[in-house]
Amino acid sequence: MAVVWPTDREELDELFRFALFLGGDREEAARVVRDVLNSLEARPESSEEDRARRFCFLEIRKLQLKNHPQKSGALLKPAGPTATSLPEDSRVLETLRGFPEPVRSAAALFFGTALSPEDIGRVLDLSPKELAVEIGLVRSNLLALGATVA
Amino acid sequence: MNSKAARLQLNLYRPGDEAEDPRVAQALDVLKRDAALWPEFQQDQSVDAACRSLFGGLNAADEMADTLEPALAEIQARKRVHRLSFFDPGVLAVALGFLFVLGLGVWLFLADSDKFSGYDEAVSLSAQATQLDVGQFEPVETELRELNDWFAMNGIERFWVPAAFAQFRSLGARVMQFQNVKVAQIAISDRNMMALIFNGQPLGISVPKGEWRFIEGQPYSSAITEKDGMCFLVSIRGTRADVERMIAEVQGN
Numbered sequence: 001m002a003v004v005w006p007t008d009r010e011e012l013d014e015l016f017r018f019a020l021f022l023g024g025d026r027e028e029a030a031r032v033v034r035d036v037l038n039s040l041e042a043r044p045e046s047s048e049e050d051r052a053r054r055f056c057f058l059e060i061r062k063l064q065l066k067n068h069p070q071k072s073g074a075l076l077k078p079a080g081p082t083a084t085s086l087p088e089d090s091r092v093l094e095t096l097r098g099f100p101e102p103v104r105s106a107a108a109l110f111f112g113t114a115l116s117p118e119d120i121g122r123v124l125d126l127s128p129k130e131l132a133v134e135i136g137l138v139r140s141n142l143l144a145l146g147a148t149v150a
Numbered sequence: 151m152n153s154k155a156a157r158l159q160l161n162l163y164r165p166g167d168e169a170e171d172p173r174v175a176q177a178l179d180v181l182k183r184d185a186a187l188w189p190e191f192q193q194d195q196s197v198d199a200a201c202r203s204l205f206g207g208l209n210a211a212d213e214m215a216d217t218l219e220p221a222l223a224e225i226q227a228r229k230r231v232h233r234l235s236f237f238d239p240g241v242l243a244v245a246l247g248f249l250f251v252l253g254l255g256v257w258l259f260l261a262d263s264d265k266f267s268g269y270d271e272a273v274s275l276s277a278q279a280t281q282l283d284v285g286q287f288e289p290v291e292t293e294l295r296e297l298n299d300w301f302a303m304n305g306i307e308r309f310w311v312p313a314a315f316a317q318f319r320s321l322g323a324r325v326m327q328f329q330n331v332k333v334a335q336i337a338i339s340d341r342n343m344m345a346l347i348f349n350g351q352p353l354g355i356s357v358p359k360g361e362w363r364f365i366e367g368q369p370y371s372s373a374i375t376e377k378d379g380m381c382f383l384v385s386i387r388g389t390r391a392d393v394e395r396m397i398a399e400v401q402g403n
Contacts, residue, residue, distance in 0.1 A: 003225050012218045016210035030213035034221040041225050086197060089204050096201075110162070111201040116170065117162040132161040139197045 003041055005052040014114040015056055021097065021108045022064035032063050053114060058123050061105055073100040075137040083146030095145050099138065106131060107138045153187060156180035160191055164198070266363045268355030272374055272383065273365055275328050275353070279335055279346055280370040280385055287322025287337050294318050294336065294345070301325070301334045301347075309334060309347055310380040314400045318343070329353060341396065343386050344370075350381040357381065362397055366390040373397050 006012050012033065019029035036059040045051040086092050096107050102124040109120045110131075121131045151159070151173075159177035168175040181187050210218055266272075290300055295316035298309045304325045321337040334347040350356055357363050357376040365372040371393045372385040386396055 006222065007226075009214060009219065012214065012222060013209050016213060016218060017205055017208040020208050020210075021205070026210075026213055030210065030217040033210075034217055037221050037225055041228065084193060086200050089207070092201065092204055107201070108205065110164075111198065111205045113164075113202070117164075117167075118171075128162070129158065132158045136158075136161045136194075139194055142197060142201070143193070 003037070003046045003052065005049045006037075006056070011114065014112055015060060017112060018057060018108055018114075019060045019064055021093075022061065022070075022105070023068050024097070028067065032060055032067075036060055036063070050119065054119055054123050057109065057115060061123070065101065070101045070104060072102070075099060075103045075134060075141060077137055078141050078144035080144055082140060082143035084143070085146055086142055087146045091145065092142060095142060096138070099141075102126060103134050103138060106134050110135050110138075151176045151180050153180060153184050156184070157187060157190075160187070161194070163191075163195075165195075266355070266357050266374075268350065268353055269363075269365075271329070271353045272355050272372075272381075273367070275333065275346065275348075276365055276367060276370065276372045276383060276385055278328060279326065279333070280344060280367075282324075282326075282335070287324045287335070290320050290323040292320055294320055294338070297323060297334075297336065306332055306334045306347075308349060308380055310377055310382065311345075311347065312375060312377070312382055315345065315382070315384070338384075341386050343384055343396075345385075346381075346383040348381055348383075349379055350376055351379050355381055364390050364393055 006015065015033045015036070016029055019032045020026060023029055023032065036056050039059065040046050040052060040055055043055060045055040096104060098104075099107060106120060106124055106126065109115050109123065110117070115123065117128065117131060120126070121128055124131070126134070156177040159173055160181060163174060163177070168178055181191060290297065292300075293316065294311045297311075297320060300323060301309045306325060319339050321339050323334070323336050326333045326335050328348070329352075331348055331352045336345045336347075337343075338345060355374075355376075357374055359376065362373050362375050365374070366389065367385070369387050370385040371388055371390045372383055373393045373396075374381055374383040376382070384393075384397075386393055388396075
């Protein structure tokens, strides 16, 4: 079965980025992406670009959550003041990684570019409204973090 | 779309989405009309840009060459192999075509498998012999195995009847000439059969030893077998299937 996605370095990078964000280990992330590509090849999804794309992210998330279990739950709206800008990158990344699932995956996929909001919802089993609410909460929590640092 | 719905929709806005999704375009229209939405929207876009940049930094610079690109190249190489797999439409079409031609060949071979060396001569001989009626035979009523002497006296040097037909009774017998070959011809009482015994070699007629071959004819059909160059051809009124059935019955007995 022909694999129609990914086909280039940028698309591979998107997969690696997501795997690395969820797992935190570069070597493991590369291995997970490679394994997912190999399993994609045998799937009917491989012949249709959108399905191949969703399958890859879905599988990476499944493997990485198995390797690195994360608490699940909803993100709360921060009670305190919010800043107008974010703190330094490392703190943002650390904070995003600490978010519960599926918010954490939603943020990673939303700030990536490989999946449309609609496809993110399909991968994470979230409605467009739920996804919109979660992304709004991600932003306000990051800005609250900025206020704390300031 | 009201401001609240637009706000929610814009939560998922990424530059360029308006071209893809009409709901995003509607939300942007609301945004243009509602100045209160602007500050928050701009701040959201600023956060998103920073986060996108941050995620962009998580690239696979080192792992790309070592692991990911080879993995993708391997899959793409297999992709080329897969194009030649049996289930690809092109290959499938060629394979089906090949199977069709092969099947046709096998069918033609099987259809032709009744043919044997000297088939056409056997058909002619059978057709000529079955034009006679019993009145043209010498009345000889005996078992076929007893006809050896009668035919010897009438110029047939070699005579042979398959064991399964040995006890069939004759109504009459005669010697006919076919392409300068003497042929023993017997009218048999059972099922109005007619049998021919002859040396197949001068006529080029040869059948695999111990096997029967069949000739579809109208109104008579025939079966022929051979032993040591001597052919035994038996005809009955009916189709090839009738002859096959008759041979099976006779051999069963």
